[in-house]
Amino acid sequence: MPQGSEASETAVTGAGAPAVCPFPLPRQYPLDPPPEFARLREQAPAVPVRMWDGGRAWLITRHAEARAVLSDTRFSSDVTRPGFPTYYEGQRVVIAEAPSFIRADPPEHSRLRRMLTPEFMLRRVEAMRPAVHETVARLIADIKQGPDPVDLVRALALPLPSITVGRMLGIPEDEYEIFQKLTAVNLSRDSTPEETEAATGDLLAWLDALISAKERHPGDDLLGRLVAEQVAPGLLSHDDLVAMARLLIVAGHETTANMLGLTLLSYLRHPEHFAGIADDPQLLDGVVEELLRYHSIIQIGLARVAIEDVEVGGVLIRSGEGVVVSLLAANRDPRTYENPDEFVVARPGAPRHVAFGFGVHQCIGQALARLEMRELLLGVVRDLPRMSLLHPVEEIPFRGEMTVHGVHELWARR
């Protein structure tokens, strides 16, 4: 397919084919995908869409093809390659400022990621449970002493992952306030592009100083271990560690915070689904997986570019063509899930969702995300049993315009 700006929507595949949709597409109901997704998913396993700069990309909307593309190394994650789709002007610059392994391909990707794999493996994350439990308890205790009604985003959904990732990375307690301030700008809808860019610069500068301090005195934390085991022997540069730290902070913070906000929303809308979770670990696990599937917070999609000709579900994608894998569409695929647009706690035998992606880039922090979701739910069910939503869904401000879906505010009566 030709790249470049085309002013009008024209059929790419020939006479009678539908016009090419602009992408991304807006939602109508905030908890459901854009209505066009269902039609596009029926149309073909890969459909052409038009990006902000007029370039074309293939949109993948089905669960099976999403898994196939994301686990196929003929699709590259390298944003600098020609044809790599971006969602807005300046996205390439933001990424290039501190490129991390999320934008790398094997073998470089593998080399960098494996430095972190032990930190995020299941056993290590399970060991964090008491600390996460304690943080949840403390935040809930503060809520009980604080104002009523309360914004649960500010009081619970944001601070839990912030404190958790800060503890994990080894951010000194006296730097927490700065850390929270620097990361908050990214998450605020009131931030202008200039403010976000400035905040990114400030965050990188602050991380640079923090990591330099750790190079002098590495402690017993993730950053300290990476300094001692990778930077000191020359396996990882200082700048690459700064980029890695920034990735972990953004990924461990923004994504989890929004998933926790939506978790609380789902819980408050239908507390009856969650009633037995304290006594039934399998139920709790099922609830967590269904929350992940239903909300699919990476709402635009995962971008890739083909580096060879590849056939996907019978559609030929040529080398150099961009691909966007919609996790949201794939997780609502009726071929994979019965009543996909409903929140159904028990889906026995259902294939695993792709909310964390798939392939070698699948979210490294997923065990930690699940742990935070579990502990948060257990805490609110136990300690805030009479909590209720202040507003109906229609009046809650959602982050429809951001890369990561969520709620800006979630007011509740405790």
Next chain:
Amino acid sequence: MLAAPEVFDQAEDGLVCLLRERPPADSLERVRTAAYDCPSRAIALRAP
């Protein structure tokens, strides 16, 4: 490891390790799930 912890585990470096090369018949469903879920496609099932 989530799907079939008696068959798969994670070594200290985080890479998957196989505990039982021939899993028992009653774990077959869960081993299939583990193979399906494995994001790096590190697990393959072969008939004996």
